[in-house]
Each structure stands twice: as C-alpha cells, then as structure tokens.
Amino acid sequence: MNRNLDWGKYIIVFFITVLLFLSTFYLSNYFNSRKINQIKDAQDKISIDILSSETRFALLKQSSCEDIKDDSILSDELSSVGSRLEFLESTLGATNEDVVGFKKYYSILEIKDYILMNEVSARCGLTPHFILYFYSVKDDCLDCSRQWYALTEVRNKYPELRVYTFDSNIDLSAIRSLLQIYKIKDTELPALVLDDILLTGFHSLEDLESRIKESFKLQEIKSEKTKK
Amino acid sequence: MVSVSDVIFYVLVFLSVYVQVFFLITFLENRKKIITRKGEIKLTNYPSVTIAVPCWNEENTVEKTVRSLLDLNYPKDKVKIFLIDDGSTDNTWNIIRHFVHYPNIKVFRKANGGKHTALNLGLEHLETDFFGGLDADSFVDSESLVRIMSYFEKDDTVMAIVPSVIVNNPKGFVQNIQKTEYFMGIFVKKMLDFLGAIYVTPGTLTVFNKKVFDDLGPYRHAYNGEDMEIAYRMQKNHYKIAYCNDARVYTNTPETVQKLYRQRLRWFYSFINNTLDYRSILFKRKYGNFAFFTLPTGIVSVFAVGYILGKIVYNVTNFFYSQFIQFQAAGFDLSARINNLDSFFINTKMSLFLIIIVYFIIIFAIMFGRRMSEGKFRFSFSMFYFLPIFSIIAPAWIFMAIFNTVFSRIPVWR
Numbered sequence: 001m002n003r004n005l006d007w008g009k010y011i012i013v014f015f016i017t018v019l020l021f022l023s024t025f026y027l028s029n030y031f032n033s034r035k036i037n038q039i040k041d042a043q044d045k046i047s048i049d050i051l052s053s054e055t056r057f058a059l060l061k062q063s064s065c066e067d068i069k070d071d072s073i074l075s076d077e078l079s080s081v082g083s084r085l086e087f088l089e090s091t092l093g094a095t096n097e098d099v100v101g102f103k104k105y106y107s108i109l110e111i112k113d114y115i116l117m118n119e120v121s122a123r124c125g126l127t128p129h130f131i132l133y134f135y136s137v138k139d140d141c142l143d144c145s146r147q148w149y150a151l152t153e154v155r156n157k158y159p160e161l162r163v164y165t166f167d168s169n170i171d172l173s174a175i176r177s178l179l180q181i182y183k184i185k186d187t188e189l190p191a192l193v194l195d196d197i198l199l200t201g202f203h204s205l206e207d208l209e210s211r212i213k214e215s216f217k218l219q220e221i222k223s224e225k226t227k228k
Numbered sequence: 229m230v231s232v233s234d235v236i237f238y239v240l241v242f243l244s245v246y247v248q249v250f251f252l253i254t255f256l257e258n259r260k261k262i263i264t265r266k267g268e269i270k271l272t273n274y275p276s277v278t279i280a281v282p283c284w285n286e287e288n289t290v291e292k293t294v295r296s297l298l299d300l301n302y303p304k305d306k307v308k309i310f311l312i313d314d315g316s317t318d319n320t321w322n323i324i325r326h327f328v329h330y331p332n333i334k335v336f337r338k339a340n341g342g343k344h345t346a347l348n349l350g351l352e353h354l355e356t357d358f359f360g361g362l363d364a365d366s367f368v369d370s371e372s373l374v375r376i377m378s379y380f381e382k383d384d385t386v387m388a389i390v391p392s393v394i395v396n397n398p399k400g401f402v403q404n405i406q407k408t409e410y411f412m413g414i415f416v417k418k419m420l421d422f423l424g425a426i427y428v429t430p431g432t433l434t435v436f437n438k439k440v441f442d443d444l445g446p447y448r449h450a451y452n453g454e455d456m457e458i459a460y461r462m463q464k465n466h467y468k469i470a471y472c473n474d475a476r477v478y479t480n481t482p483e484t485v486q487k488l489y490r491q492r493l494r495w496f497y498s499f500i501n502n503t504l505d506y507r508s509i510l511f512k513r514k515y516g517n518f519a520f521f522t523l524p525t526g527i528v529s530v531f532a533v534g535y536i537l538g539k540i541v542y543n544v545t546n547f548f549y550s551q552f553i554q555f556q557a558a559g560f561d562l563s564a565r566i567n568n569l570d571s572f573f574i575n576t577k578m579s580l581f582l583i584i585i586v587y588f589i590i591i592f593a594i595m596f597g598r599r600m601s602e603g604k605f606r607f608s609f610s611m612f613y614f615l616p617i618f619s620i621i622a623p624a625w626i627f628m629a630i631f632n633t634v635f636s637r638i639p640v641w642r
Contacts, residue, residue: 013253017246024581038572087573094291100310145550146557153558194345 013209026140034087036098042207043105049077050112057120072094081106082165094137104172110164111174117162129161129216134168134184143202147190150205158212237539240532241582247525248589252626255417255596264603265475269374271381272304277358277373277435280310280350282343286364289480294327296367302374309333310350315340330634343431344447344454360435361455362477367396368433369476376435378473387467388429388436388459391415392601398481402488406481408594408614414473415597421471423517427526429459429469432477436500440467450505452499461508463518473600477596489625496629499526506632534626540619590615591598 085106089099114130121128133151134143148165155163166175168189178184184191186199192208195215203211279297283290290311297309309332311324327333336349347361358380362368376389392414394406420426429436434455444465450457462469482488503523509515510523594611598604631637 005513005520009253010520013246013250016249016253017242019550020245020249020585021578021582024578024585027581028576028578034573035576084572091575091577142553146553149554149557205517 030094032088034098035084036102039081039084039088039102042084043075043102043109045107046077046081046113047105050109050116054112054116057116057123076159078106078110082219089137100170100204103167103170106173107170107172110166111178113162114164118220128217129158129192129212131161131163131212132178132182133163133165134179134189134191134193135165135198136168136186138169144190147192147202150208151192153205154212157209161212183210233539236535237579240528240536241579241586243528244532244536245582245586247528248586248593250416251416251419251593252589255415258419258422262473262600263424264600265371265375266603268301268371269378271374271378273381274306275358276306276308276356276381277302277309277360277377278310278350278354278356279360279362279373279433279444280312280347281362281364282312282314282346282431283316283318283324283364284314284340284343284351285316285318287316287323290320290364291323292323293362293364293367294333296370297362298330299370300368300373301370302377304332307332307373310336310353311348311390312336312338312349313480314338314343314346336548342449342452342482344449345455347431348446351441354441357566358435359364359438359441360433362383362433363431363479366393366432366477366479370476372475373435376472378432379438379470379472380435383468383470385468386437386470387440387462388434388469388473390421390429390434390469390471391432391477392417392471393430393432394472394478395481396478400483401484402485403481404608404610405614405617406488408608408610409618410481411601412590412594413511413550413595413597414601415593417471418435418473418597419601420517420522421469423470423521425463425517425522426469426471427459427463427518427522428456428461430455432479433475443467451498451501452494453502456498456502457505460509463515464506464509474603476601485562485621489621492622492625493628493632496530496625497632500530500629500633503527507544513522530626530630534623534630538623541623587615611621 004193081181085099085102088102089096092099094100114132117128117130120126131151131154133147135141135148137144148199151163151165155161166178168175168179168186182191182193182198184198184200190200192203194211199211281290281293281297286293294309294311300307309327309330311327311333313321313324313336315338321337324335328335331434331525334353336353338346339347349358351363358377360373360376372391376391379389380386393410394414395403395410398404398407417426440462443469444458444461447454448457457470482491503526506523509519514517541602591611595605595607598606
C-alpha cells in the first residue's frame with residue numbers, strides 16, 4: 001500500500017490547478033475584453049454618426065430633413081448597444097469600471113440623439129415618437145425589469161419609436177438634469193416620459209400600446225394641421 | 229468588488245478541479261497497470277472462500293443472487309455459501325431454504341438485527357481463510373471471484389479486494405443516470421486503489437482475508453454503513469484494500485427518485501458520521517493519502533456539491549423566474565430570443581470555463597470507468613445529463629444527511 005505520501009504530486013497538481021485557473025481567467029478576460037472593445041467601437045461609431053448628423057443638419061438646415069427623418073439605423077444601433085451593455089453589466093457587475101464608463105457614455109449619446117431628433121422634428125415638421133425610460137438597478141426593482149421587458153416588446157412592434165433608457169443611479173449631471181426637468185423622484189421608479197407626460201410605476205404592455213397609438217394619432221393630427 | 233459568496237464559490241471550484249486533476253494525474257501515472265482481462269483465467273491454487281448473503285425481504289431477487297453464485301467459475305467445493313435470513317417478513321425464508329440440499333450452501337434464520345448482525349453470524353460460522361459478503365439484490369459475473377482471488381494470489385499483503393459494481397439491467401431514466409454514475413465510481417475507486425486510499429468495501433462481493441476480522445473484530449452497525457466503517461477501520465490499522473476492476477458484480481438500483489433519495493441519504497449520513505467517528509485520522513501523515521486525499525475530498529465534496537450545485541440551482545431558478553417575469557410583462561417574444569443567439573451574449577465567465585474542464589474530466593472518467601470494467605469504450609448520452617440531473621437532486625440528500633446528523637436522526641434502510 002502506498003503509505004508514503006507523494007508530496008511532489010500534491011504540489012504538481014496544485015500548480016496544474018492554478019495554471020488551469022489562470023488560463024480560464026485569461027480566456028474569460030480575453031473574451032470580455034473583446035466584448036468591451038465591441039461596445040467601445042459601436043459607441044464611437046454612434047458618436048461619430050450623431051456628430052455627423054448634427055453637423056450636416058447645421059450646414060444644410062431644412063434641406064437635410066429628407067435624409068435625417070428616415071434615419072432609423074442610428075436608433076437600432078443605440079438599442080443594440082443598450083442590450084449588449086445590459087448583458088455586460090450582468091456578467092461583469094454593475095460596479096465594474098468599464099461598465100459604469102460605458103453606461104455614462106451611452107447615456108450621453110442617447111441624450112444627444114434625443115436633442116438632435118427633437119431639433120429635427122421641430123425644424124422639419126416631423127412627428128417625434130420618443131419614450132424616456134428611467135430605472136434603477138438598486139433595491140431589486142422588479143417593476144423596472146418588468147417595465148424593460150414591456151418596453152422592449154413595444155419597441156419591436158413600433159420600430160419608429162425611439163426608447164431612451166437611463167439608469168437613474170448613474171452619477172452624471174446630464175441624467176440628473178433630465179430627472180429635474182421631468183421632476184422624477186427615486187421612489188417613483190420605474191418612470192416613463194411619453195409626450196412630455198410623466199408616468200410612474202409599472203405600465204403594462206397593453207397600457208403602453210394604447211398610449212402610444214393615441215400619441216401617434218395626436219401627432220399625426222398635429223403635423224397635418226402644421227402642413228395646412 | 230468580489231463578494232464573499234464568490235470567494236466561497238471559487239475556493240470550492242478550485243478544490244473540485246484539484247481533485248479531478250489529482251485523479252487524472254494518478255491515471256496517467258498508472259495507466260499501464262490497469263488490466264482488463266477477457267475470458268477465463270486460472271489460479272495456481274484455489275483458496276476456499278465463504279460468501280455470506282444477508283437477506284431482509286429479498287424474495288424477488290435472492291434466488292437469482294444464489295444462482296449467480298452457484299454459476300461461479302470457481303471449484304464448487306471451494307465456495308461456501310451462507311444464506312442468512314435477517315428476520316424477513318416476506319417469502320425470502322421459503323425461497324432460501326430450498327437451497328439447503330446443496331452441499332456448499334448453509335442457511336440461517338435469525339431475528340432482524342440489521343445487515344451487520346447477519347454478516348457477523350456468517351463470520352461466527354466461518355471456516356475458510358477468505359470471507360465475502362454479497363447483497364441479495366446483486367448478481368455476480370461468473371468470472372468475478374476467480375479474478376478477485378487472483379489479486380490475493382499476486383499480492384499476499386492485500387487484505388480485501390473490492391470488485392466493480394455495475395447497474396443491473398437499467399430501465400428508465402433514474403437507473404440510467406445511476407449506470408453512468410457507477411462507471412465513474414469504477415474509475416474513482418481504481419484511482420483510490422493506486423493511492424492506497426479506498427474508503428468503502430461494499431457488500432457486492434468484496435472479499436476479505438479472514439485475518440481482518442480476527443485482528444480488528446466483526447462488523448459494526450456504523451450508522452447503517454458497516455461496509456464503510458470496516459474500510460475506515462482497515463485504513464486506520466494499515467490493512468491494504470485493492471480494487472479488482474475487471475471483476476464485475478451487477479446490482480439492482482433504485483428505480484425512482486424517492487428510492488434513490490432514501491438510499492443516498494443513508495450513504496451520506498453514514499459517510500458523515502463514520503468520518504466524524506474517525507476524524508482523528510484526518511491529516512495524519514501515517515495514514516497517507518487516505519488521510520490527506522480521500523477523507524478531505526469526501527468532506528469538501530459534501531460542501532462543494534451542496535454549495536456549487538445549490539448555486540447552480542439558484543441561477544437556473546433565477547433564469548426561469550426572469551423568463552417568467554418577461555413572459556408576464558411582454559408575452560412570448562421570439563425576436564428577443566433570436567437576438568440572444570448573437571455570440572456576444574454567450575457567457576464567458578471564468579466559472580463557466582472551469583465547469584467545462586471539470587465536465588470533460590468527469591466524462592473522461594466515466595468512459596475509462598466503463599473501459600476498465602467491460603474492456604470497451606462506449607459513449608452514451610447519459611454521460612452528459614447525469615451530472616446536471618444529480619446537481620439538481622443531490623443537494624436534497626446532502627442537506628438532509630447534515631440535518632439528520634445535527635439532530636441525530638438515523639435514516640431508515642428502505
């Protein structure tokens with residue numbers, strides 16, 4: 001019987017296990033870095049696109065309306081980055097530096113897009129379809145998750161609808177300003193802004209759809225009146 | 229920031245990977261020593277062996293068990309069979325007494341006192357140098373005994389030989405996952421043999437040199453784990469236990485989850501309590517790998533299986549809960565699921581890669597376990613699903629075994 005303990009084997013196995021741990025750590029980091037770079041590239045591209053749209057709009061004024069009003073690609077890209085960011089947050093944690101940085105950047109891009117689209121709508125006589133959605137990742141906001149799922153579904157059904165999502169816990173003056181503008185308190189989350197009307201608490205898919213349809217109708221009437 | 233839960237999780241995963249790598253390295257070191265014989269073998273001489281069959285309400289299987297012993301490829305006059313009815317309340321006694329006319333069979337009947345008392349009755353009447361026990365729901369391969377005895381012939385310092393246990397005629401899902409698990413058990417026990425650290429001598433034809441009982445005394449109740457306690461006692465007294473991988477014994481296994489739960493609860497309860505009784509062995513150099521590897525591995529596995537698997541169950545529950553919330557809020561959204569097929573959404577957490585590594589080593593162990601006993605590699609799908617299924621159900625008996633230990637509740641046999 002092998003009563004003599006083979007300490008060398010215990011140590012070798014320890015190092016092999018450490019090596020496996022380090023390899024998986026490296027592998028995990030490698031894939032996560034790739035994902036981080038993908039988000040970074042996508043955000044940079046969106047930033048350039050927004051800047052380009054702003055510049056083009058400033059240069060050409062009314063004549064750029066036709067080009068800009070059908071520009072739904074940017075909205076898709078923003079949404080795609082949003083869902084990727086959400087996944088990265090669930091993988092790396094909400095306190096991860098990269099995640100926090102990206103979320104700030106993403107929020108600013110959303111606000112810039114929101115401002116640009118407002119300007120375009122005003123100057124070109126378009127009917128803007130926006131929803132601003134404020135949520136919290138703190139205190140297990142179950143209604144926030146439910147609201148997000150309902151909004152995602154609404155966005156899939158109405159591609160012309162732009163949904164801007166903001167984590168109210170992010171330390172960003174631009175988000176704080178939005179919260180102040182719409183008088184949103186932490187205790188009222190989730191909160192939605194649709195047609196400048198503040199809706200707090202969870203709103204079902206059916207409720208949202210009826211409000212959106214109503215909004216679309218009103219805006220069509222408004223734009224027809226403007227044209228006349 | 230890393231949470232305490234994450235630290236515990238990674239420490240347990242590290243230990244689990246360590247154990248699997250330890251087995252793998254042991255295999256690579258000893259792979260040439262693993263022999264799987266085919267066909268009949270012959271011994272220089274055939275020592276007499278007594279095989280005791282303790283029976284308690286085994287009317288459905290005992291006859292087949294005895295027939296399998298009568299068919300052993302071993303000189304008939306060298307195999308003594310003791311059929312011991314441990315106070316059965318069914319037709320067991322009427323079945324076994326029909327075998328009384330066989331010259332090499334003796335039948336006994338006693339009041340119910342537990343398996344260890346039945347085995348001890350056999351030991352009291354022992355006249356041969358070797359003694360084995362066979363559960364009345366198990367059936368031996370005709371070559372099993374001669375292969376076991378060849379190990380004694382090869383090495384006279386060996387005091388007990390454990391054969392490979394294979395699930396008999398598996399039917400249904402529960403028995404099929406156990407079949408796979410038993411193949412893994414064959415690999416693990418063979419590796420523990422190389423380490424001199426086998427922790428159980430099951431009642432599926434483990435054969436002992438009589439000296440073990442002469443020196444160390446008879447079986448004990450040992451929390452219904454007499455087969456584990458005698459192995460612990462042997463390890464404590466430096467008695468060598470070996471594993472004969474190509475000696476096959478087929479056993480009936482629980483066919484329902486409820487029966488499996490009861491069996492495993494008994495096993496884990498007996499493991500926890502026997503380990504507590506023998507805790508003085510732990511991390512003592514003179515007890516070798518048994519003290520530094522087998523026992524710590526068993527202890528860690530109780531916690532690791534409970535914690536890691538509990539965490540997996542928690543995560544899976546969380547996933548389904550979020551799916552339910554999503555369904556409740558937005559209905560069944562196929563487009564969102566298609567979006568999730570994007571490679572970006574593949575989980576690349578470190579723990580996932582580690583679990584994949586452990587999974588591969590376990591599948592390797594299952595395949596080699598099968599090859600060691602049956603001499604052939606054979607792939608089956610149960611290799612993939614046996615682990616997740618056990619992940620879901622194992623925490624139940626582990627937690628209950630701990631609970632029973634804390635509150636001194638002894639689980640029933642059946």
